[in-house]
Amino acid sequence: MIDAALLFGFGCFSLALLMNLFRLAKGPTLMDRVLALDTMVINVIALIVLYGVRQDTAVYFEAALLLAMVGFVSTVALCKFLLRGDVIE
Amino acid sequence: MTDLIVSALIVIGGFFGLVGSFGMVKLPDLMTRLHAPTKATTLGVGGVLLASIVYFTAAGSISAHELLISLFLFITAPISAKMIAKAWLHVHRTADDLPATGRPYGWSNYDAPPPDDEVLDGFPKGTPAPGKAK
Numbered sequence: 001m002i003d004a005a006l007l008f009g010f011g012c013f014s015l016a017l018l019m020n021l022f023r024l025a026k027g028p029t030l031m032d033r034v035l036a037l038d039t040m041v042i043n044v045i046a047l048i049v050l051y052g053v054r055q056d057t058a059v060y061f062e063a064a065l066l067l068a069m070v071g072f073v074s075t076v077a078l079c080k081f082l083l084r085g086d087v088i089e
Numbered sequence: 090m091t092d093l094i095v096s097a098l099i100v101i102g103g104f105f106g107l108v109g110s111f112g113m114v115k116l117p118d119l120m121t122r123l124h125a126p127t128k129a130t131t132l133g134v135g136g137v138l139l140a141s142i143v144y145f146t147a148a149g150s151i152s153a154h155e156l157l158i159s160l161f162l163f164i165t166a167p168i169s170a171k172m173i174a175k176a177w178l179h180v181h182r183t184a185d186d187l188p189a190t191g192r193p194y195g196w197s198n199y200d201a202p203p204p205d206d207e208v209l210d211g212f213p214k215g216t217p218a219p220g221k222a223k
Contacts, residue, residue: 001092001093001096002092002095002096002099002144004096005095005096005097005099005100006099008099008100008103009099009100009102009103009137011103012103012104012106012107013103013106013107013133015107015110016106016107016109016110016111016130017110019110019111019113019114020110020113022114023113023114023122029119029177029180029181030180031119031173031176031177031180032119032122034173034176035113035119035122035123035126035173036113038126038169038173039109039110039113039126039130042126042130042131042134042162042166043106043110043130043134045134045158045162046102046106046133046134046137049134049137049138049141049155049158050099050137050141052141053095053099053140053141053144053145056148058145058152058154061154061155061158064158065157065158065161068158068161068162068165069161072161072165072168072169075169075172075173076168076169076172078176079169079172079173079175079176080172082176082179082180083172083175083176083179
């Protein structure tokens with residue numbers, strides 16, 4: 001049963017990634033693209049966690065945590081750059 | 090039993106993740122688009138992380154470190170949404186498009202903040218804030 005649910009989860013998040021890619025390509029504003037990238041990172045975290053459940057190991061947990069941190073910092077840095085013209089003042 | 094719980098959590102999480110991204114494609118402009126990924130996608134990832142916690146705990150070892158990721162995401166999602174909204178306002182709107190703040194100082198997005206020694210709770214020092222007991 002878990003295998004079927006995992007398949008469904010992989011399908012859902014892959015489709016979600018494709019939708020994000022569409023928004024990333026289409027725009028129309030720069031902030032839309034930033035939002036799309038931010039959501040992509042979150043979806044990839046979900047995919048990594050699902051893959052860890054499928055492989056029955058906890059090895060991929062650190063990758064997910066690192067990705068969460070890098071995704072947040074990059075989003076804030078991009079917004080800060082647009083707001084102030086500089087990342088760290 | 091744990092199979093059922095884990096499967097249900099994964100299905101719920103996947104559904105909400107899909108809804109979040111679908112909303113981002115479907116909704117008309119950035120301010121409405123912000124709602125979908127920040128709420129639905131966070132819930133979706135939360136469901137998947139809960140499923141992982143239940144799965145690994147049932148497999149023998151108590152596993153709570155997925156809580157770290159969900160806690161981190163729950164803290165950072167509103168902050169990044171606020172930053173994106175603020176940057177969008179900064180680029181696409183001017184101070185005239187927004188309603189008045191009802192305070193002596195304007196929106197922090199457009200006006201430089203007043204010096205620290207001049208203000209207390211957003212009002213010039215010496216004038217009591219309305220509705221606030223001294």
